[in-house]
Amino acid sequence: MAELTPDIETVPESKSSPSLSGPLGNGDGMATPDVQSAAMKMERAKEAYNGYAGNEEKPASVEVWSWYLYEFCSYFIQSVLMPIVFPLIMSQIASRPPEPENGASFNSRGLLCRNKEIILYQRLTQRSIPANNSKLSPIEWTSICWAIGLLIVAPILGPISFHLDHGRKQPLLAATAIGIGVIFCLPVGFFKTPWTFLPYITAIVAAHTIASTCHTRHLGLMVRGFTGPFLRERQFPIRRAISGWLSVYATTAGCMGSATIAAFAFYMLREAPNQEFISLWVVSIFSGLQWLVGILHVFTGANRTCETIISASPSKLHAFSIFKYPHAIVSLAGVFLSSFTTMCVFTGGVLFLVGNLCLKPPFLLYIWLIYFIFPMFSLPLLQHLIKADAVKMQLLGFLLLTTTTGTGFYFKEKNWEYRFVLFFAAVHSTSTGLLHAFGRVLFLDCSPSGKEGAFSIWYSWVKALGTFMGFAVVSIAPGKIATSFGITFWTAMVGIVLLNFGNISDFGGALAAKNVGDDSERRSPVRGMDTGVLLQNREFAEGETP
Incomplete structure (x- = not known):
């Protein structure tokens, strides 16, 4: 370690000061101002080096479990709250379609449908919200608000990425984002007009994107804490296993949280048949409170998330450093395709089952529970049996996705x-879990040390963008299973081609990001400072601010 810090351990003696080995003068044991200054410089440099060196502390159990906790408390936002709860609330505000004369009627497929299911589907898909010279359906209005939220948060993420990687207030950023999102979950039913959902949804989308950025960055820091800042080629399977299991367990926790909200929403609708609006408002409040519990992970991981590097010349284009890493760009494209396809299948399938197949309410609950609970068992089992890298696990997810959509498209008339x-x-549900868990792992493998924040903003925003676009496609053509499943099938095929022929691998991405290297390669353990280490330490020893 001493060979890396010559300027820290040896501070030039000032010509104007007396010799350090000479008498201190007056025999009072008081150091001269120059000696005090030199000592302070040395102490500052040592503290800075210790703060930014690669000797990172292994994450404690409470830190890991609290990271899982946040996934449990927030995964449902994009899987249940946005595509299910908010459109249902708005459907209760929109104008009510005329009810059939009888208690039930046959649809175009010859199936007997109860009036309640018919009215619910019509309320969701009927264009009853006035907007200028046209009208929008609740799911279309949800899509528009979702898009506005992504547009609003996009320019904010750049400065946030710099503060995440070079600042000291990362816990404050994450806690503030969660707090804002929770606040806007509470009053959604206060005003019974669809237009109030514009600030509600946009604020929740923006807050969730920022909080997800901090959460994703925290995973990268924890993986580095378990494995160290730099691995040799033969040690890379250790990182692969650790990051894979962490992401898989977090995904299972998120599925459990989504199942909780979905079951609660169904229960509230069934128990209060004449007070659906108030019941769904209670679900939104409960969702906000569950999200608030996840704020605990901000404080348990505060010491690690506050670890930053010092930049001698901070770049204003820090957020765009991802474009220097082709592996990261390809993995980011995979994240977009996976989030788009999974949401398109989920939303399109649910609307088709309710509107075209007249699915009975209890059976809809069974589907939701299987969709969210089954990955809790299938993902760890597949990870244990296959033990493949992130690219192969994503390929498996896309293959399962094409199987589902291809079968559904072929039997669309049945x-x-x-x-x-x-x-x-x-x-x-298994394909969704695989794509979510290992898309995150692959992307972080391609993220260089010291730039986790700059890369995490892209992951969170692009994933949210893909989820929104999948929902938007279905909102334009609700109930048309051929459209949603056909688009999803070919998009999944693009994802398979991309991962197979995109020259992407977890080891190649880690090698390009200098997270791993040959056994003969030497590298400074200082995070994010492969070059210029001596220059940085010299600036500290001379008392200069970087």
Whole structure:
């Protein structure tokens, strides 16, 4: 270590000061101002080096579990709250369609449908919200608010990435984002007008994107804490296993949280048949409180998330440093494709089952529970049995996705039997979990040390963008299973081609990001400072501010 810090351990003696080995004068044991200054410079340099060196502390159990906790408390926002709860609340505000005369009626497929399910589907898809000279359906208005939220948060993420990688207030950023999101979950039913959902949804989308950025960055720091800042080639399987298991367990926790909110929403609707609006408002409040519990991970990981590097010349284009890493760009494209396809299948499938197959409410609950609970068992089992890298696990996810969409598209004119619907719900849930868990792992493998924040903003925003676009496609053509499944099938095929022929691998990405190297390669353990280490330490020893 001494060979890396010659300027820290040896401070030039000032010509104007007496010799350090000479008498201190007056025999009072008081150091001269120059000696005090030199000592302070040395102490500052040592503290800075210790703060930014690669000797990172291994994450404690409470830090890991609190990171899982946040996934449990926030995963449902994009999987349940946005595509299910908010459109349902707005459907209760929009104008009510005329009810059929009888208690039930036959649809175009010859299936007997109860009035309640017919009215619910019509409320979700009927264009009843006035907007200028046209009208929008609740799911279309949700898509527009979602898009505005992503547009608003996009320019904010750049400065946030710099503060995450070079600042000292990362816990404050994460806690503030979570707090804002929670606040806007509480009053959604206070004003019974669809237009109030514009600030609600945009604020929640922006807050969740920022909080997700901090959460993703925290994973990169924890993986580095377990493995060290730099690995040899033969040690890379250790990082692969650790990051894979961390992400898989977090995904299972997120699925559990989503199942909780979905089941609670169904229960509230069933228990209060004449007070759906108030019941769904209670679900939104409960969602905000569950999200608030996740704020605990901000404080348990505060010491690690506050670890930053010092930049001698901070770049204003710090947030765009990802474009120097082709592996990261390809993995980011995979994240977009996976989030787009999974949301498109989920939303399109649910609307088709309710509107075209007249799915009974209890059976809809079974599908939701299988969709969110089955990955809690299938993901750890597949990870244990296959032990493949992140690219192969994503390929498996896309293959399962094409199986589901291809089968659904082929039998689009048939009336699906319930047992097959449950089976493919389990298959699709597994593909969704695989793509989410290992898309994150692959992207972080391609993220260089010291730039986790700059890379995490892209991951969170692009993933949210793909999820929104998948929902938006279905909102334009609700109930048309051929459209949603056909688009999803070919998009998944693009993802397979991209991962197969995109020259992407977890080891190649880590090698390009200098997270791993040959056994003969030497590298400074200082995070984010492969070059200029001596220059940085010399500036500290001379008392200059970087």
